[in-house]
Amino acid sequence: MTGDGGVEDWGAYFSGINGKPAFVVADLALRDQARFADHPRLLYAQVAMRNPDSSGLASHEEETLFVMEDAMIAALTREAKAIYAGKVSSDGQVSYFFYGAPENSPGRAPSGRQKEKEVEPLCAQLDQVMKAFPAYRYDRYEFDEPGWDGYLNVLYPSEWEMQTLQNLRLLETLHRQGDQVDVVREIDHFMYCNTLEIQREIMHQGEALGFRVSARDREGPDGRYGVSLSKDGVPGDIDDIVWPLLELARNLGAEYDGWGAAVVS
Secondary structure, rough: OOOOOOOOOOOEEEEOOOOEEEEEEEEEEHHHOOOOOOOOEEEEEEEEEEOOOOOOOOOOOOOHHHHHHHHHHHHHHHOOOOOOEEEEEOOEEEEEEEEOHHHHOOOOOOOOOHHHHHHHHHHHHHHHHOOOOOOOOOOEEEEEEEOOHHHHHHOOHHHHHHHHHHHHHHHHHHHHHHOOOOOEEEEHHHHHHHHHHHHHHHHHHHHHOOOOOEEEEEEOOOOOEEEEEEEEEEHHHHHHHHHHHHHHHHHHHHHEEEEEEEOOO
């Protein structure tokens, strides 16, 4: 979907923006591909939904939005050589983030709507696309954002959102394997830390949370100490199971490294 041939890793998750529910879709791989310097020009486009649901997110009646998005991506990534970084749906609007190359920069500040001769290149490209969707109101802004602040601070998930996304991906893997995610079974978790003192504290607090714990020898290229934690549970409730462990890891300066469970078909 980026249109530039790079490796992609699309993730979708629910969040909150200004106290309103939000649904975010982002290419997570862009953070590690050092594309920021090559594409410092942000096109931020905001489209008003015509039939949002009661929470302000897109309803089943908004299928045209997906057709519109495909048209945007085709025009901006193929013709304007921009990178599509993702979108946010919230409060009855969808915000799209495209990053363009320096040659798209006319050296002006954010403009919004202007006379045709003053419109920035990416905005002009978007305007052409939106002529095919006259029923939708939209605004667009194009300006220099060399640090990709919109991508890093709006699209890219927080630690907690990332774990939710990873949980969902693993649940989908279990589902494809025929798993019954509502059946109780042992769920294993893993943590890593830098000192024996932290390892002992993880084990102590893990036991207090009802987990069976065991120490793991130093392993991996950085030689960190490991802890295995296990408890019977339902994979379908994995977010509620993981949150206390994620909080424990954060408080102790450790790393929560995920979970696993046998398939029950």
